[in-house]
Amino acid sequence: MRRLINDGYDAVEEMLSGYVKAHSDYVKFHPEDERVVISNKMSEEPRVGIIIGGGTGHEPLFLGYVGEDFADAAVCGNVNTSPSPEPCYNAVKAVDRGKGCLYLYGNYAGDVLNFDMGAEMAAEDGIRVETVTIKDDVYSSKNYEDRRGVAGDIFVFKAAAAAAAKGYDLDRVVEAAEKTNRNTFSMGVALSSATVPVTGKTIFHMEEGDMEIGMGIHGEPGIERSKLEPADKVVDQLLEHILEEAKLDDGSEIKVLVNGLGGLPLMDQYICYRRVEEALTEKGYKINKPMVGNYATSMDMIGMSITIVKLDEEIKELLDAPCDTPYWKE
Amino acid sequence: MRRLINDGYDAVEEMLSGYVKAHSDYVKFHPEDERVVISNKMSEEPRVGIIIGGGTGHEPLFLGYVGEDFADAAVCGNVNTSPSPEPCYNAVKAVDRGKGCLYLYGNYAGDVLNFDMGAEMAAEDGIRVETVTIKDDVYSSKNYEDRRGVAGDIFVFKAAAAAAAKGYDLDRVVEAAEKTNRNTFSMGVALSSATVPVTGKTIFHMEEGDMEIGMGIHGEPGIERSKLEPADKVVDQLLEHILEEAKLDDGSEIKVLVNGLGGLPLMDQYICYRRVEEALTEKGYKINKPMVGNYATSMDMIGMSITIVKLDEEIKELLDAPCDTPYWKE
Numbered sequence: 001m002r003r004l005i006n007d008g009y010d011a012v013e014e015m016l017s018g019y020v021k022a023h024s025d026y027v028k029f030h031p032e033d034e035r036v037v038i039s040n041k042m043s044e045e046p047r048v049g050i051i052i053g054g055g056t057g058h059e060p061l062f063l064g065y066v067g068e069d070f071a072d073a074a075v076c077g078n079v080n081t082s083p084s085p086e087p088c089y090n091a092v093k094a095v096d097r098g099k100g101c102l103y104l105y106g107n108y109a110g111d112v113l114n115f116d117m118g119a120e121m122a123a124e125d126g127i128r129v130e131t132v133t134i135k136d137d138v139y140s141s142k143n144y145e146d147r148r149g150v151a152g153d154i155f156v157f158k159a160a161a162a163a164a165a166k167g168y169d170l171d172r173v174v175e176a177a178e179k180t181n182r183n184t185f186s187m188g189v190a191l192s193s194a195t196v197p198v199t200g201k202t203i204f205h206m207e208e209g210d211m212e213i214g215m216g217i218h219g220e221p222g223i224e225r226s227k228l229e230p231a232d233k234v235v236d237q238l239l240e241h242i243l244e245e246a247k248l249d250d251g252s253e254i255k256v257l258v259n260g261l262g263g264l265p266l267m268d269q270y271i272c273y274r275r276v277e278e279a280l281t282e283k284g285y286k287i288n289k290p291m292v293g294n295y296a297t298s299m300d301m302i303g304m305s306i307t308i309v310k311l312d313e314e315i316k317e318l319l320d321a322p323c324d325t326p327y328w329k330e
Numbered sequence: 331m332r333r334l335i336n337d338g339y340d341a342v343e344e345m346l347s348g349y350v351k352a353h354s355d356y357v358k359f360h361p362e363d364e365r366v367v368i369s370n371k372m373s374e375e376p377r378v379g380i381i382i383g384g385g386t387g388h389e390p391l392f393l394g395y396v397g398e399d400f401a402d403a404a405v406c407g408n409v410n411t412s413p414s415p416e417p418c419y420n421a422v423k424a425v426d427r428g429k430g431c432l433y434l435y436g437n438y439a440g441d442v443l444n445f446d447m448g449a450e451m452a453a454e455d456g457i458r459v460e461t462v463t464i465k466d467d468v469y470s471s472k473n474y475e476d477r478r479g480v481a482g483d484i485f486v487f488k489a490a491a492a493a494a495a496k497g498y499d500l501d502r503v504v505e506a507a508e509k510t511n512r513n514t515f516s517m518g519v520a521l522s523s524a525t526v527p528v529t530g531k532t533i534f535h536m537e538e539g540d541m542e543i544g545m546g547i548h549g550e551p552g553i554e555r556s557k558l559e560p561a562d563k564v565v566d567q568l569l570e571h572i573l574e575e576a577k578l579d580d581g582s583e584i585k586v587l588v589n590g591l592g593g594l595p596l597m598d599q600y601i602c603y604r605r606v607e608e609a610l611t612e613k614g615y616k617i618n619k620p621m622v623g624n625y626a627t628s629m630d631m632i633g634m635s636i637t638i639v640k641l642d643e644e645i646k647e648l649l650d651a652p653c654d655t656p657y658w659k660e
Contacts, residue, residue, distance in 0.1 A: 001538065001539065001558070002522055002539075002558075003598055004519075004521065004558075004561045004564060004598040004601070004602060004634060005560070005561050005601050006560040006562055006601065007560075011597060014600075014601045014604050015597045015598075015600045015604075016600075017600075018599075018600030018602070018604030018605075018607070018622070021604060021620075022588075022600065022603050022620050025619075056597070057597060059595065059597050059600070189334075191332045191334065192332055208331065209331065209332075228332075228334075230335070230336040230337075231334045231335050232336055262595050263593045263595075263630060263632075264333075265333070265387075265389065265592050266389035266390060266592075266624070267341060267345045267386070267389050267629055268334040268335055268345075269348075270344075270349045270352065271334070271335050271341060271345050272334060272348070273352050274345075274347045274348030275348075277351045289355075290352050292348070292349075292352045294596070297595065297596065299595040299597055300594070300595050300632070302332045302593075302630070304334060329659050
């Protein structure tokens, strides 16, 4: 193992504790539930509560996007494991300001089950909670409804939070989130597995010099295991799949993210972005405010993903709206 | 190799190109020298020009700190290799606004040689250039003057840039940088080597399950190769060496950085920060605005470093002054 942790069973609690200590200007723990991280900069105006979450091991996703005019709370499960219903419910109780709440998370069965139970518990208290599950991973299923959420999560969170900050009601916030969700397309490549803290072992074995295009952030299978190719060829393959799904109009304006999965150097991420920009500009698309870096990871997994968001005036305004969190400041 | 690059010989040029494309709101290339990255947000007021640089492979160091009220230019060498004198000189010509310039970089022999030649070339044009070499790596030498610069670089850059933004003259900017330099103490641990793009090989071999405390960011030898220990024990060892050098007064206020070397997950970095905060708070020190993340890396090296800056009112004000760059916004 090449991880710097203590007992693997304590890794999540210790990480959360370190995060809250390091960013105490932005966040605090829920007073009775240390799996719920709450914004210290939550607006006192009546707004729809924005709650994000899922398994840990994807830092800075999810808790890194809790702050001002972004998520109000993050609910944190174990590594690659959904949080249980109680913290989902506790988050609602902590951030609801009379306008209801919106759960936003990647579309994984465990998360759906647990967050839905949290919403039911809140309903018994008379608090309305809606849900948008994010489905940006174009390779995860041919059927849109079955697709997983990966790095594109952050754009759906951002759009929803910006809509909430405008004072929109819950229905309109859901609408903004769903619209952004349907216009967000991602695909990734992995060159290694992640190492699980509890076992100290990798999730699966991957030979040095191999790659797997289309792999999910928990190691879900991709297209095929093949020999590592040059960055530009890998980028071109990812873009081909993404563009096939995105069906962009000529001259479309888009947001682009090259996302590191945790172990890939920034040098490589910028080398990849260079090709992404070149290829998309050649096709006549216009890139607005690109992003490069580790925004949604799988711990020490070496790899990257590309996300494209089709922009219209509304989505663009929501994504560009001011916000202040440790990992996204606009 | 588990790197996502094209031809290794093109890695630096392609990375720089990707960086400038991705952050075109912050930076541009020098019109005649693509090894010099210049701020698009350089103040037009007469200010001391702040020029940072060194070898590449440490991203976001150096170019990530070029922007508004921070560095005016970064000079970029090959991987782990000093830039040549010409770009050092070109940077001066591009950012000098009549008040002279300050070179700031880690204390490595190659950098000293080349930046000094750049300063001599500038002197022939009548432009005064001073130099502060950063020496925060406490384990790199018993003799302060021989110490290397590592992640603590960024605090010296920040202090100098904030002093320049106040309109201070070159002597006073040098003074602020030197004072911060003398009060900045770092030490790191590595669990793996970095992979060099040109060879596709690691710089040195390190067995999985081993660690080396005190290792430099280019793989310079540390105290000894030993079996990997729990994070808290590693942190305690690093802090022991750092505090021995820092000689803090009781109740001192300090800035703290837990810096990832590139391949270490954020999860592990926050686990380490948790212990750093616990240990320093127990000793009665007061931490001001801690930082956690990949601020100065060695590409895919797995490891981290801890930096402590002794604060007084002046250093604190300089470090907290507003700035806007892709990798440090205050």
